[in-house]
Amino acid sequence: MNSIWQVARGLKASYRDSDLRGRVAKLNGRLDQTSAPGDSAGLDHAETAREYYDICSHLMVYGWGESLHFAPLRRQESLDDSKLGHQRLMIDKLDLRPGMSVIDVGCGIGGPMRTVVREAGVKVTGINSSEVQLVRARQLTAEAGLTDMIDYVETSFMDMGAIEDDTYDRAYAIESTCHAPDKVGAFTEISRVLKPGALLWGQEMCLTDRFDPASSTHRDIERELMRGIALRKIATFAEVNQALEAAGFEVIEGKDYGTPENGSTTPWYQPMEARSGTRNNTLRGTPLGRRLAIASARGAEALSVLPRGTAEVAKLLDRTADAYVAGGKTGIFTPLYCFVARKPH
Template identity: 60%
Template sequence: MQLGKLSRELSDAYRGLDVKRRAQHFDGWIERATPDADGTSGYDHTETVKDYYDLCSGFMVWGWGESLHFAPLTPHESLEESKIRHQRLMISKLDLKQGMTVVDVGCGIGGPMRRVVREAGVRVVGININEIQLKEAKRLNAEARLDHMVDYETCSFMDMSAIEDGTFDRGYAIESTCHASDKQRAFAEIFRTLKPGALFWGQEMCLTDKFDPNDSRHRAIKRDLMRGIALNDIATFGEVDHALEAVGFQVIEGMDRDVQKGPSTPWYQPMESRHGTLGNALRRLPLGRKAVITGSKLAEVLRLFPKGSAEVVRLLDRTADAYVAGGRAGIFTPLYCFLARKPL
């Protein structure tokens, strides 16, 4: 995405918003979520997740690409090539066939969706509560001449009541249900909408077995990740599996896909160093991110970016630092991938 295009898209996405104030409001969501003395808070995490993507999608796409997810990396691939390889693994695991209807739970702007449609020839229904992302997904799908193969539902995956039971042949959720305030409830809705025998692939952000709740540094990293990514909590591998099984899924496999045989690059490396990933963009790196903050401030003065844009970049920069800290400490992975089945 070129800077001119980014400027136009930010202006469109931020129209009518006090961006700086909204970014500061988002930054305080953990404090607002803390219950009062009487045990109540009136807090709605769905709104926090919506704020996160309203504010951050444009810059995330500019920095990371249309597929807003992590992937197992290797030294001989670019980030984009690694994401494509990972998406193809998902397509293979789901055993997609032409004529199937597949649900993309939390579809973002549709990066994986477009690959699924192109390569598997299936019909996809994208679920997303964020209207800004859905608008961009529709535009990109039309541009790719794939819009005739895609439908959309503007709703939360916590409540897909507009969709009938047993609608979908397959389903996938890539780094979306990690935002759920109640993971079991989210999985229950997905389970309900799948046909008996359907396969479901998921990619979750998780704490690893190395996380020590008694370690203050570990707790601080976890809190920074939760704050920056709008995660109500961060589950362990076992907690994800338990939530799946509790609603009726059979877990076929589950593993941290960052653990690979042969030469590999840590999943967080593109945010830390140019080494280990072909053609890594400077804007993803610490110095590059600081330069983008400075450039965004200048762009605000020149009225190229809406006021408050630099505040959003600052949030993303801090979150990138948290990702790297979690990855380097070995306590966090965004690559816990599972394959589950709804029994016949």
């Protein structure tokens, strides 16, 4: 878990020549437009998502760790252990074997990628459009001594033109294709770079069957989630499967791992609600911890320890955490719809 001093150094290095406060204000305006009904037709959603991660990544890592994804939680495990267990499940479902070539679609700062390389002995290419995240990913990969097993392509997964057809044995996309402005287009492009017969693991943020479009409460939570995660739309399980099939994939398996029957004995949103629920859960992600982070950021800005605007980033992520908790507690949203799909031979 990154210390506040690592966050401070990262923020200063990333935003030294930019107006962070102005960028956050502009991003908030774009996010408001994204979540407003019928008001985002002319918005570049891919650019919004890229800016969201460029601005927010350092604080996201501070609060959640190097693997920026959700996982089924169990009381006897820490959050990091649960994420590692979920990555191992992915490795098993993909049947990864030494010598395979794998593409990580939307690699973030590379936490899962480094696990995959260590545990499966495969070579991985990380795709990411966020320069800030790629800089940190390369640093962490070098520190882990895995540079010869991992490379990167700075591009959108909507257009991976630098990669030839039928290149990779396997692919995974963890909480990335939920940002696709065109889900069929994203899955079609992933299919293009996979070899015939290759497997794809995906983890999508979805509306569950409990979502009622006639409920104003459900609609309000949906809009807050869209705003907080920089999403153009939140798909249902069926819509994800339909997009995969339209792109030519065979859907082998799809399930919500955020439910007790699929291994989550503690609610997936618990670390953002209270310290109880998992072993060694920290204060950082809780409402109190988030308020302390905002107050601390304001003080650090005044002392020029953190760039001006850092507190506004913390406030944005605090609002997003509240939306996650609301979506989870009502049961209308999950970040853990996971699927395995195969490109036909």
